[in-house]
Amino acid sequence: MNHNVLLSCTAAALAAGPARADETIVIEDRAPDEAARDRARALGDAPFVTVLHPDEHAATASVADALATTAGAQTRSLGGLGAFESVSVRGASPGHTSVLIDGVPLARIAAVTTDLGRFAMAAFGQVELYRGAVPIELGGAGVGGAVNLVTRLGRGEHGERIRASIGAGSHGARHARVHYGDDHGSVLSSTTLAYQGATGDYSFFDDRGTPLNTADDGTTVRRNNGFDQVELASRAGNESRDRVAGGRVIWKDQGLPGSTASPASAAAMTTLDAIGDGSFDADVGAATARQLGFVLVERQVLRDPMGELGLGTQDRGYLTLSGGASTTWMTALGAHRGTAGVELRGDRFRDSDRNDARADLVGTRGSGALLAAFDLAVSDALVVTPAVRIEAVRTAPTPMTEGPDAYADVPTRWDAIASPRLTTRALIADDVALKGSFGRYVRLPTLLELFGDRGVILGSPELRAERGYSADAGVVWAPAKAIDAVDRVFVQGALFATRARDTIALISTAGFVARAQNIGSTQSYGGELIASARVAQIASLTASYTRLVTGSRSSDPALDGKAVPRAPGHQLYARLDAGYSIAGAWLDAAVQSSSFLDQANYAQVAGRVLAGTGVRVTLFDVGATLAVENLADTRIVELPGGAMVIRTALADLAGFPLPGRTFYLSLDWTY
Numbered sequence: 001m002n003h004n005v006l007l008s009c010t011a012a013a014l015a016a017g018p019a020r021a022d023e024t025i026v027i028e029d030r031a032p033d034e035a036a037r038d039r040a041r042a043l044g045d046a047p048f049v050t051v052l053h054p055d056e057h058a059a060t061a062s063v064a065d066a067l068a069t070t071a072g073a074q075t076r077s078l079g080g081l082g083a084f085e086s087v088s089v090r091g092a093s094p095g096h097t098s099v100l101i102d103g104v105p106l107a108r109i110a111a112v113t114t115d116l117g118r119f120a121m122a123a124f125g126q127v128e129l130y131r132g133a134v135p136i137e138l139g140g141a142g143v144g145g146a147v148n149l150v151t152r153l154g155r156g157e158h159g160e161r162i163r164a165s166i167g168a169g170s171h172g173a174r175h176a177r178v179h180y181g182d183d184h185g186s187v188l189s190s191t192t193l194a195y196q197g198a199t200g201d202y203s204f205f206d207d208r209g210t211p212l213n214t215a216d217d218g219t220t221v222r223r224n225n226g227f228d229q230v231e232l233a234s235r236a237g238n239e240s241r242d243r244v245a246g247g248r249v250i251w252k253d254q255g256l257p258g259s260t261a262s263p264a265s266a267a268a269m270t271t272l273d274a275i276g277d278g279s280f281d282a283d284v285g286a287a288t289a290r291q292l293g294f295v296l297v298e299r300q301v302l303r304d305p306m307g308e309l310g311l312g313t314q315d316r317g318y319l320t321l322s323g324g325a326s327t328t329w330m331t332a333l334g335a336h337r338g339t340a341g342v343e344l345r346g347d348r349f350r351d352s353d354r355n356d357a358r359a360d361l362v363g364t365r366g367s368g369a370l371l372a373a374f375d376l377a378v379s380d381a382l383v384v385t386p387a388v389r390i391e392a393v394r395t396a397p398t399p400m401t402e403g404p405d406a407y408a409d410v411p412t413r414w415d416a417i418a419s420p421r422l423t424t425r426a427l428i429a430d431d432v433a434l435k436g437s438f439g440r441y442v443r444l445p446t447l448l449e450l451f452g453d454r455g456v457i458l459g460s461p462e463l464r465a466e467r468g469y470s471a472d473a474g475v476v477w478a479p480a481k482a483i484d485a486v487d488r489v490f491v492q493g494a495l496f497a498t499r500a501r502d503t504i505a506l507i508s509t510a511g512f513v514a515r516a517q518n519i520g521s522t523q524s525y526g527g528e529l530i531a532s533a534r535v536a537q538i539a540s541l542t543a544s545y546t547r548l549v550t551g552s553r554s555s556d557p558a559l560d561g562k563a564v565p566r567a568p569g570h571q572l573y574a575r576l577d578a579g580y581s582i583a584g585a586w587l588d589a590a591v592q593s594s595s596f597l598d599q600a601n602y603a604q605v606a607g608r609v610l611a612g613t614g615v616r617v618t619l620f621d622v623g624a625t626l627a628v629e630n631l632a633d634t635r636i637v638e639l640p641g642g643a644m645v646i647r648t649a650l651a652d653l654a655g656f657p658l659p660g661r662t663f664y665l666s667l668d669w670t671y
Contacts, residue, residue, distance in 0.1 A: 039490070047437065171662065174197055191234040203222070223265055268302075373386070582618050594639075
């Protein structure tokens with residue numbers, strides 16, 4: 001494909017109408033059999049974007065689990081199946097990575113990030129991970145990037161209408177899922193009903209809180225770690241996909257086991273999420289306008305009847321209501337494209353004591369944004385896109401009833417945000433593209449950070465917004481033709497750097513009480529490499545590696561230059577697949593270097609190497625898969641401790657251990 005074809009395809013796509021929030025202009029509809037999957041996206045998109053597909057991951061994999069296999073992304077969980085999982089991209093805190101479902105932002109005013117552990121990878125057609133630069137239609141995002149979960153409409157990739165699966169495995173893990181998608185004349189539909197759960201009663205190494213004394217080391221069973229989750233999602237749209245609407249409801253009940261040092265036997269959390277959205281496109285002269293509206297409702301109940309979480313006996317309810325609308329106009333101007341839009345959003349959060357012991361805490365936030373971008377085709381090979389997002393946000397105060405600022409007069413808070421960005425994409429050969437971006441991003445404080453809760457988090461109404469700059473540059477090589485026996489090749493490499501000021505962090509003040517503070521500036525830089533190849537359509541190897549260097553820039557000499565907590569310097573994932581006819585197998589490995597838990601870099605998390613394997617057999621339309629994770633049954637990792645080696649439990653975060661070797665058997669059927 002030559003450069004003129006790239007630009008002519010772009011112009012044709014613009015003439016046909018604008019790309020929706022879940023679409024990107026591509027070079028060709030589908031890569032040829034001898035080219036890497038999603039080759040068109042890799043070469044045609046200006047941002048660095050990785051597309052994940054459900055058939056490449058285990059039946060029980062969450063979206064967070066799948067993202068953890070990609071370059072630049074790290075999963076942060078609270079341990080085990082069903083636990084809270086967030087994703088950090090390129091060393092930025094999880095709050096800097098926006099999460100969207102079919103273009104609808106899930107950000108809430110009360111919390112800084114979204115639990116990606118509750119979303120099953122199999123519930124979506126694909127998941128898009130944008131690193132660094134993000135299209136303004138998806139919100140511009142933060143320093144980390146954005147994750148967009150996309151529902152597939154109509155029949156499956158191979159023409160199937162029904163996909164059903166069931167499975168069970170170690171520690172009570174189980175799932176059942178059925179999906180129906182079809183073409184009803186000019187209407188495409190997609191409906192999924194799924195259940196998953198686990199008891200989570202795995203054993204783990206326990207040093208009894210005395211890491212220097214090995215005499216009392218033993219094994220403990222994780223208790224109160226089970227969960228049950230039910231999800232129902234349905235979506236429909238016309239054949240041209242310019243009119244789409246859908247809804248998703250997720251109910252989850254889970255135990256809160258606490259840390260190894262302070263286990264909890266009765267604490268639990270129940271969450272009910274409902275998401276509804278609709279969009280339609282309209283031609284207005286030479287422009288096409290896309291209108292989007294959405295509503296989000298989240299209801300949570302926290303029960304801690306024995307006060308085991310350290311906060312006293314609790315029975316609390318949280319209710320978040322969010323709604324928004326946007327209109328985005330796009331028009332082709334010769335070989336160029338212009339985009340402009342307006343967005344409005346409102347949020348309301350309520351924290352209630354279900355025993356009526358204290359008054360409700362209520363906070364609201366309203367925002368409006370203007371966005372604009374211009375795709376400038378400088379030449380047949382080069383496209384430059386300047387873009388800007390300008391936002392005004394009003395946050396209403398909520399009365400603080402605890403701490404030194406209790407009942408203080410807190411004025412309504414106004415914030416103005418400008419997020420300019422410049423991206424470039426150059427197709428220097430038929431199979432090689434160069435990309436780069438530079439932008440400024442902002443994260444506002446959440447309601448909990450500004451106004452606190454019932455004494456656990458003290459309010460800090462004077463908090464400044466966290467602001468950062470991000471830049472990246474790299475190359476993509478994706479041949480359209482086979483190279484001798486190697487019939488698929490894909491290589492992507494990038495360098496990146498970020499710098500943030502007025503970084504927001506929760507700092508413990510006394511006991512279990514914490515206050516959000518602006519701790520100064522942080523910076524990170526590094527590189528990422530993704531490479532994959534398939535040989536003779538039988539064996540394929542995929543690997544992704546991230547090198548990350550982080551540091552604090554503080555006036556405190558004890559903190560200046562220290563690594564940012566929970567940001568490992570090296571991260572590698574590799575997978576080997578081999579298969580022929582009806583059978584296949586795989587072997588993968590995830591390597592993570594050590595990191596720190598605190599700003600002063602005293603508490604350390606040990607590095608680890610985890611391997612997994614599996615086999616799959618398919619007969620007619622029925623497939624059976626056996627997956628094994630943590631193949632070596634790693635339960636103990638070692639930390640350097642001067643003259644001695646300190647043994648500690650395999651854990652994701654301090655105090656939240658991970659299971660040893662696990663097995664999972666699943667059966668699936670398509671029609």
